[in-house]
Amino acid sequence: MQTFFIVAILALGFLVTFQIAKASEYVAVIRGADKARKQTNKINGFLLLVFLILGMIGVYYCNERLAGKILPFGSAASDHGLLIDRMLKITIIITGIVFFITQVLLFWYCFKYQESEKRKAFYFPHNNKLEIIWTVIPAIALTVLVGFGIIYWFRITGDAPKDASVVEVTGSQFKWEFRYPGDDKILGKKYFKNYNAVNNPLGQLWDDPANRDDVYVTGEPMHLVVNKPVKLVIGAKDVIHDVGLSHFRMKMDAVPGTPTTMWFTPTKTSRQMKEETGNPDFVYEISCDQMCGQGHWSMRGEIIVETQEEFDVWMAKKKSMYYTSFPELDPSNKKAPAIADSSAAKPVAMLQAGK
Amino acid sequence: MSEALHVHSGVEVGHDVHHDDHHGHHHQSFISKYVFSMDHKTIGKQFLITGIVWAIIGGLFSVLFRLQLGFPGQSFPILETFFGHWAKGGTIHPEFYYALVTMHGTVLVFFVLTAGLSGTFANILIPLQIGARDMASPFLNMLSYWFFFMASIVMLSSLFIQTGPASGGWTMYPPLSALHDASLGSKAGADMWLISMALFIVSSLLGGLNYISTILNMRTKGMSMTRLPLPIWAMFFTAVLGVLSFPVLLSGAILLLFDRNLGTSFYLSDIVVAGNILPNEGGSAILFQHLFWFLGHPEVYIILLPAMGMVSEILSVNSRKPIFGYMAMLGSLFAIAILAFLVWAHHMFVTGLNPFLGSVFVLLTLLIAVPSAIKVFNWLTTLWRGNIRFTPATLFAIGFVSLFISGGLTGIFLGNSTIDIHLHDTMFVVAHFHIVMGVASFFGMFAGVYHWYPKMFGRYLNSTLGYIHFWVTICGAYLIFWPMHYEGLAGMPRRYLDKSIWQAFNQFADLDKMITIVSIVVFAVQLMFVFNFFYSIFKGRKVTSTNPWGANTLEWTTPINPGHGNWTGEIPEVHRWPYDYGKDGREFIPQTEPISASESKH
Incomplete structure (x- = not known):
């Protein structure tokens, strides 16, 4: 009924305008x-x-x-x-x-x-x-x-400084995944056909030793160290996404098949930003800036910028993806001395499949 | 059809020999006169009316998605009535939202502002202003329209299929548009989008080649290239841009069709979609963007140049003064046309493009601002010390200049790669291109419609409605798009249908509401214009003199309702440039008047 009235009023208004x-x-x-x-x-x-x-x-x-x-x-x-x-x-x-x-x-x-009768236009062609x-x-x-x-x-x-820390960011419909290179500071190789939703979401190659200590993080904020240059290695699994960091004024596309990079130095911790903005709930957000499908508008990630000490504490709690996927190989899991032959063979099998 | 062909041959003959009212003797059937017509004027009107229909559809889509943006989560039961499962519970489904956005962009950029604008006015103005009886090939010209019509049918049908039309944005970037599993719109809708676009490109090439050969070969006696009115020069460059760049989009679209349906990997590599590992390796998703923007950027000028040309003409006629710096206007059109091909990668600064290449594109992009600035200053000087008549056409032309300044200046932000890092793909971009390419070109088009309507239909549009149309539209355009820049400066990405979960972007709810309301008002006023347009065809005030605006160009030497062939007698000869307004104390001197011995030189 309300709609009808609105339409009627519009039509009436239109009619009046037209008559005038x-x-x-x-x-x-x-x-x-x-x-x-x-x-x-x-x-x-x-x-x-x-x-x-x-x-x-x-x-x-x-x-x-x-x-x-x-x-x-x-x-x-x-x-x-x-x-x-x-x-x-x-x-x-x-x-x-x-x-x-x-x-x-x-x-x-x-x-x-x-227009005025008193004036003649001035002939001024060029x-x-x-x-x-x-x-x-x-x-x-x-x-x-x-x-x-x-x-x-x-x-x-330009090129990132040599001492820059490295974080890998991977976009997929409609989430962000992060990978830290671990103690060796090298991201292990990966190949998309090794992808496995359960124990290898990024398709890491387990025969690459650099992969052993790579830490995989998803569903929680990315952590960065204040005043330390960071180089993001950016990729995507399915369609093009874009890592948009409006507070840092940075942005880079995440393209499947073509890794991109971007580096910057965060200069304010999340805590500082909370004080500066007067907003106790302040968070750095990662927005997807490239149309990526029906969940594009909700593809949100967060970043926490903190001191080196805080970062180390956080990182110490993390386990590498390799050991998460193969707990029996984890030296810290002392309770698994017996060789569970089927699962122990797995990394080798995957390694062959990947090649 | 055979009768139509016969008329065609009559035109050719008429070009060479004298003939008296030759065309009056043909009794054309309704089909050959209004449907499969080969008269450039009728084809122009076909383009215009089809463009108007598409503009209503495309504009309505924008109103629908603005409802979602202004009132996120609110239920509008009427939406469910019309759109069923796409708007369950009266709220717009995200997939539907993206389909609306995609179709809005595609329809307005290609079907309205390319076909509806340059298709209309190139057809109507080129033969009339250069002094030709018709296009070089009226038959190809007719095909051009009917290919456009077919493209329209395919695109329109895609709206009604089960999985909906394409929904990957008007740029259709793969892999999103290439993978059936990536979104609903990437199923059959994307194929139909690509087929429709291929047909559209054929139409555009047929039209463009025709415009070029007509302008180069069929000018009347005395009409040297430097005596051409500026709209013709603008249409000429537009056609050249289209002919050189549309084929590149066609290749891009065909490769995408192959990737979608034949298992090729031009754009696809290393993909895991919806849990499935795809076999494709070695393709480059960025390749499509290069192919797309190699058309996509010239496309912006394909849209804008005809508007610039018509605005130049209308400002000069109505300020009763010659256009200032005809040669500079021409030179800047030429410079813009050349540079238009050398700036495409500024749409791709953050795709991982080589930074050195990026810097070259910054330089070339900002270079375009120089010819654009020249044009603005020349328009201002044309108005200076004129004697300006504010017809609706003049007002729209003035509005065009204002919008072109505003939107052009924000282009300097985005063309600078440093700033683009922050503003890329934000609402700032949306605000920028809507002002400079969308609304400004629309203003050029409206100016053209109001100015040449008497020539098209032998009647005037109602000018009171015209004034209301202008004032509401320009106020609305600025109210909608000016504050939108601020959203972009806050980093708000485009194509976000609900910002409530975002801390940085959720503070513009009031603004979005205001924008939505204004856009509904503006849309309603456009409907009023459409009403005025169709009403006046039949009931408008009749034109009583052949030259109602006191203009110099040749179209005003034809009868009030010119038949096929345009001039009843011989085609007039041209003796001077088209902008002798206010010269030697005379208000205007038509191009057909010989230069007298006592006349001053300019």
Whole structure:
């Protein structure tokens, strides 16, 4: 019933508008088309000026209302993020000036040079000097932007420092999985055909010794150490995903079959961010930024940035995927001295299957 | 059909010899006059009306998914009435949401703003403004429309199949679009999307080749290339862009069809989907993105250039002043057309692209801002010291310039790879391209419709409705898309249908509500325009003079309702450029008027 009323009201409103529009056309014919046209011309010229003024107020008001909700420039929680914030600021200033000048000129000219019997249009087909000026000025402004942009871009995308820690991030519909390289600091090799939902979710190759100590984490936050560069090795199992870290201002696609990397240094612990934002529940979030299917909008991960000590405590509790999958091979599981032949043969069998 | 062919040969003859009212003697059947017509004007109207139908569908889709964004979780029982299991309980199912988003993008980019905009105005304006009786090949021109029609039928049918239409986004990136198990829309819907797109590309190539050969070969006597009105130059570059880039998309789409159905691995490698390990190895998912964006970026200009051309013409006619810097306008169109091919990878800065390659694309991308800036300054100077008549067409042209400035400047953010790392695939991108490519091009299209409607139908659109249409649309466009930039600056990714679980993105609920309400209002006003359009075809105020706007170009030398062949007598000869407005104290001097000895030079 409510829907019916809404539709009825809309239809009625439409009908009234249409009748007025039709009537105005008849009135114009009666009063003389030319006179009526000149009058609407004045109204529209005035409205264009009003639009300019209200528009500029609107731009200001919108900023007042929403600026507090975005991540404040300069608040980025990584070193690279600060570069990006600075680039944003430079761009906003330059484009802001251009925006203001051109929009004001556009609407002001429209208002000022609206049709009038007193004025004749000025025949002004070209002027080489003017055209050169406004080719050169944008070119200079853009050179500045390109210059800064490329310098920062190379700093951000350059090689990660040698002492950077490494974390592997794997996206799949619709979750994130992480792998830490363990004590040897090397991620073991993997091959997607070794995938096994139960005991090898990433398809690690068990004959690669580097895999023995790799720690697999899922369903809980990724842990990172503050002020220590971290290199994320990013991949995907099924479709393209994207690791989006808005607080760090970082982002990189996760492409099946083509590993990508991205590195940065987190500069604020989660605890610091809680204080800074005044939000006791603050968490760093990982968003999927590339359309990946019906759960795309909910593909959420979390990151905890903490001190080295806290990180070590957390990591000490973790067991490598290798030993989780083959507990009988775990030296810490002393209670399994007997050779359970069938399961002990398993790693070898998988190894052959993988090759 | 044979009769239509006969008319065709009559046109060819008419091109060479004098003939008096040759076309009046043919009594065409309804089919050959309105359905399988070879008259460029009728084909243009077919493109326009089909485009309008698609715009209503595509616009309605956006209203539906905006309902979900503005009122997440709220139940609208009417949705279940219409969409059944896609909106169980009156809330939009995620798969349905993504299908809506995908179809909205595909329909508006390709069917409305490519076919409906450049298809319409290239057809209507090219022969009329260059002084030709029809296109170089009216038959191919007719095929062009009917291939588009077939593409439309295939796409429309995909909406009604059990598993729904394609839902991987309008860019259709594999592997999502290649794997049947990855989403519902990647089942039959994706095949239909690809087939429809292939048909559409055929249509676009037939049309484009025709436009190019017509402009190059069929100009009337005296119409040198530098005397062409700017819309024609814009259509010319548009057609060249389309002819060179659409085939690349076709190859991309065909390879994707192979990957989907024949077990090839062009885009697929190392995939475990829904627990199944696939055999494919060695493909590259990124390859598709290169092929897609090699069309996809020129496509943006395919959409925008015709709007720019028409806006230039309309601003000049209605400010009663020559367009400022005709050669600079031409040069910047040319520069944009060339650069359009060299910037595609700026859509791929965060795909793991080589950073050096990325920096080259930054440079080339920001370079486009120079010709764009030239165009803006030239439009401003055209208005300066003019004597401006605010017809609805002029207002839309002014709105185009305003939107082009706003949306163009945010492009400088995104084209800079450093900033793009943060803003890539966020709502900032959505705001940017909707303003600069979506709404701005729509404004160009509306300007064109209001300005050339008298030529198309011999009647005027109701201008009061036109003014309401303009003012609501421009206010709405800014209200919808300006604040959206802030969501993007907060990092909010696009295509998120519910942000409540996200700490960083869930603070814009009020804003999303406002945007939804405004978009419903704007949509309603577009329906009013559609009503005005169809009503005025039959009941609009009649045009009484052949040149109602006091314009210089050739289309206004034809009869009020031109028949097939356009001019009843000989095609007029051209003696001057099309922008002699306000010269030597005369309000306008048509192109057909010889240059007199006393005339001042410019």
